[in-house]
Amino acid sequence: MMASTSLTPVPDTAPRVVLVEDDIHLNQSLAKTLELAGFEVTAFTSAEAALPHCAQFECEAVLADLYLEGMTGIELLGELHARDAELPIIVMTAQNDIATALRALREGAYDFIGKPFERQYVTTLMKRAVAQRRLALENRALRERMASATGLLGILRGGSPAMQRLRDIVLRVAASRADTLVLGETGTGKELVARCIHEFSGARGRLVVLNCPAIPDQVFEGELFGHEPGAFTGAGKARAGKIEQADGGTLFLDEIDAMPLHLQAKLLRVIQDREVCRLGSNERIAVDFRVVAATKVDLKALSDAGKFRLDLYYRLNVLPLTIAPLRERKEDIAMLFTHYVDDAAQRFRQTARSTSAELMQQLAAYDWPGNVRELKGTAQRFQLGLPIGLEQEANSGDAQPRPSLAEIVASVEREMLDAALRRHRGAIAAICTELGVTQATLYRKLSAHGLRLGDYRADDST
Template sequence: MQDTDAAASAATPATRILVIEDDEAFRASVKRALELAGYQVSLFEDAESAMEQMAAVAPAAVLTDLRLPKADGLFVLQRTREKDADLPVVLMTGHGDIPTAIQAIRSGAYDFLEKPFSRERLLAVMQRAADQYRLVQENRQLKTRLAESSGIDQIVRGDAAPVRELRDLILRLAPTPVDVLIHGETGTGKELVARCLHDFGRRSGNFVALNCAAIPESLFESELFGHEAGAFTGAGKQRIGKIEHAKDGTLFLDEIEAMPLALQAKVLRVIQEREIERLGNNKPIPVNFRVVAATKVSLEDLAKKGEFRPDLFYRLNVASLKIPALRDRLGDILGLFQIFLQQASLRFQMPVPSLTPDQHQALLASRWPGNVRELKACAERMILGLPIFVDGEPTASAPRSFDESVAMIERSLLEEALRRHGGSVKAACAELSLTPATMYRKLKALAVDPSAYKDPSTDPAG
């Protein structure tokens, strides 16, 4: 049951402390000490109700007794870290619980206070905890402003609806500790999205990328977990593995479908426990890291065939991001191509040539099996004076009919005109010399929504 006074509801997140203590007299004593120091305090006598109200309380730190009825302080620590990995949790313990408290610190607790503790000790620990979280909040706000001002639209480029949705999801997921599974064809930019999740999030550690398809199976375990000197023949010195190197950061597992089945069970345990053991050493090492995995195939289908562990798939698939193929964002092709031409021009110190009508049509008619990576390579070939298509359409791909190619080009022209005019159908009609009736007929046939290109600051009647 919550025992919070009315004044606490007006507190700001930077000065609010959530306290969980089942001893009524001790709870009141802690509340009084914190309030005299200027903190706003929300009191709970059990862990369950505290966790239910945490989002509404929005504390700067959590102070909890280790021993509580039903769920204990370790439950509070686990649930708090699931909600916000940076929110400090301080444990109050009896003398006999100190080993448990020390283990809790290894699992992410901020500190512990051994009962009975002085008012000075209480305030010193809680002030440090609240100050640390204040810095975390300021860093989050800074990164949010950065994302909004310069932002992510200069990194994950494009105006197609699936791309805008992708950017929104990246910014929504980046500040959270949730693991993410990225789906996308070859060349769509899976590592770029993973880096955005890291850069726009709050992780202070390294971004560590590992291509699961590029590592021999015999070296996989050492590469991930590291090893001690003498752990096996040739292990002359201790080596830190990729997971340990990603502490407080992000571990990016690209092409995770190529990870050997035998290793998947060990990786699953590491993801669940957030601790590793180096080869040649049985001592567990706590590691706080975020997993971002990427695949170009359906892991669910592989799991049904027995080619991927279902439990690892479900553990990774808490949050998923789908990167659209280039052929599904035709309106972005020409804009991206111009950007890549400018980049290639600077790189090779050569002028940017003008696109001919035939090249324009060829860009829009291609199926782009290599997606954005292939488009970029195409731009570089054009800057170098080479044909922009070397092999043409892949032999495995069915050629598009004339009607399909015309529809693709028409859709691109309509989308570009709507984008330039902020979604105004009237202005787009004038530019393309189309009557409104013809315009609306084509918009319906090509499934183009003008509202997706509207500028919110303009009159919606335009």
């Protein structure tokens, strides 16, 4: 048996095909013909050798003799189509064996060639097969994208034109792998959009989040770029920064406008070169990552005022994505509110409260300065039976009083207890350790909030 033959390299864009022919001289001649026609050819003299290669590597067409020693061409056809029914396979047979060729066509072969044949006809037929394969893969990708869009609908909720446009842009941006700037007011869901861009991009790495305002200036550089031992006081061992951690994935820089100016130039260089150098080291480390930055301010205006680097702004603004505030898509409010009420009911182990037309009118009349985040908090208060606390209530004659501090504290305390009980499935010691309370205090608070350990010990949900 002849080992697989790798011929003269061709460009990466060349069609990748597999040749299976047990006549060594014809094998080599056909391989050379296909190579000269622009194909990247891997040749075998047996189906047994070709089968694992086709399974491991992506080939776009197969040319195989029907009469092979050991596994026949018909058997190879069946094995390959059992794994991928859309892979085009062209079979070769003697001119006087049309019956076997027709059987191969019934088994799903793309076409057959009778020996002897003209070499030009072989290359033409192979090009047609590759074109069909690429069209099939494009259709498959389209179906997968449509399935992804359906999943995205359950994450970025809303039927307004603004949300429909947002979902479409997120999918297109995700597929591009280009750096992206997400613009939106506080509470519009910029991090959620960044997570969707990452998840639907198919990146092999993970999403690494850096909340820029939360990092003190004196440790920002080490947090972003990493450091070597002794790079500064307290740097006892080497540490990879957020950029390295995002290798193969996405680095999300939330509120990038808060990044110190002197670090913006270093970040720009890393984005341009896709290389990072840790503090205390001269070694440059290659990183394959994508940047998604978010801000609630006008970075261009900030740049004009000298408070943000203009070159970094233009580098990030390749694919800008703007999230509309909730007041501009009020047709989404009712659906979102109902969803968040259901979610809160499940979280608090309650039956979801019913809404009324009056409540929905009140929600629609509000401007929602805190956007979706504020709406979610309002839904949670509604589910807990607390006043929803919208500003317009203060101007209405039948306004309900705002919740007292004690009521708010009690609500938060119950939520924390519920979350700890779920995480530890009612394990007293672990809950006390996490919350920093004694067992006596824990039992007292559970009783005050009507929570029972047995309900959580029997709950296997996460």
